[in-house]
Amino acid sequence: MAEWSGFYPCTCIAVDAQAYGGNNDRRQSEIQHDLPRILSRAAGGTGLDRSQWHIQPKGDEELAVHPMDGTEPRLVDDFVRHLVSELREYNGTRVPTARMRLRAAIHHGPVELADNGFAGTTVVTTARLLSSRHLYDALTTHDGADLALLLSDDVYRSTVAGGHTTLSAADFRCVTVREKECEAAAWLQVPGHEVRRPGAGRPAVDQPEPPTREGPGGDFAGRHDYRGEQISVNNFTAPVDLRGGVVGFGSAGG
Template sequence: MLEWSGFCHCACIAVDAQAYGSKNDRSQSEIQHDLPRLLDRAARGAGLDRAQWQIQRKGDEQLAVRPLDGTEPRLVDDYVRHLVAELRRYNAQRVPEARMRLRAVVHQGLVETAENGFAGSAVVATARLLGADQLYDALAAHPDADLVLLLSDDVFRSTVAGGHTTLSTDDFTHVTVRVKEYEAPAWLSVPALGTPTAAPRTPGRTEEGWPAPAVPASGPPAGDRHGPAAADPVAGGTGISNEYRAESINVTNVAGSVDARGAVFGFGSAGG
């Protein structure tokens, strides 16, 4: 285990199992047994060595701290991706009530190893981020997801926005976390979905950064476009129109062979 003296600029990685307190004794014991092993396997898959991290264990929760060493993009990208894969395999063998679902946070800042754990505002901030309402809401909004992720603004800007990962900024949604005395911007994602994944607002909550309503693409109104007519759900339509539209047909004469993989052909006659 890597040791350091004094305050050192560190990465802080925290995870917490969802609904741990509602499980029975045997299920809680199983989570405490399996969680460290899933985290270890994910780290090995990402080429990281958790044996070199300082780890504070608390039942269904772990806080890992390590000095910054340039592998932070791999931590945000590969480690999280491997952890999602490990959770998927783990949960596929269990009934829904026995699934392990994680809230995960990555932050960075000055940390000192202390007599009873860690000292430093970065550790406090990591704990506050882990308790963010947005993480709980995202798990509730995406019941098939095994993990939801929150990056602090510093981590997001220095890794994802900096172009140092395979992730896109579009995979994250900007949120404002308010827990106790803590308030700061952060970036939310559900990695397995690969899309912006902010959970819907809890009624009465007015968080900043939630996605705006979708804006229709530019172009003529749907009713003016040529193409299959929309289905009438009342009439039980199929969504396919058999109406012949001569003005929308293009005829192309081609001599020789044609590679039409992925193409769609329609056939009709001038008589309808």
């Protein structure tokens, strides 16, 4: 197992089983037995050695930390892919109420091996990502998904945006995480599913609203951000004054 002294650049991978507390005693024990084995098989399928990771188990949750060694793109890409595959196989033999669905977060930065675990804001930020409402909402919105993942902005930019994985920006949606003292941008992925806002019927990306410009007299001059939900359809049977208005023509079928 890799050791280091002081604060050293590390990668943190945290996972947590969804709705663990709602299970009975036997099911909770089963989850604690099966979770590390699923993670180990996923790592083995990726060619990564989990025996070199410092692992802090917490029942239905696990935090793994290891010094950055160039395998970060494989963690974000291959490890996550194998983890989804392992969860799919595991859940395929169980009734829906016995599925294991995971929230996961990956971040990197300075970490110290402390007397009672790990020290550093990197570890704290990883924990805040893992507890973000965005992960809970993603699993609620995508009921068929077995995993929802948040990458910190640093991890996303150094791996996905940097072109070091097989993933693309279309696989993610940028969100803002606000948990306790943490407020940070992060990137949400639901492997195998198009990332949607909770309750939405189609993919969406957080983007600012287009700017508007007001002309003389308060009229919107040069504005081109008309939206379908803002358009009113009227039938006129007499002359009307349409100065300042916008008129569109279309067939009855749209």
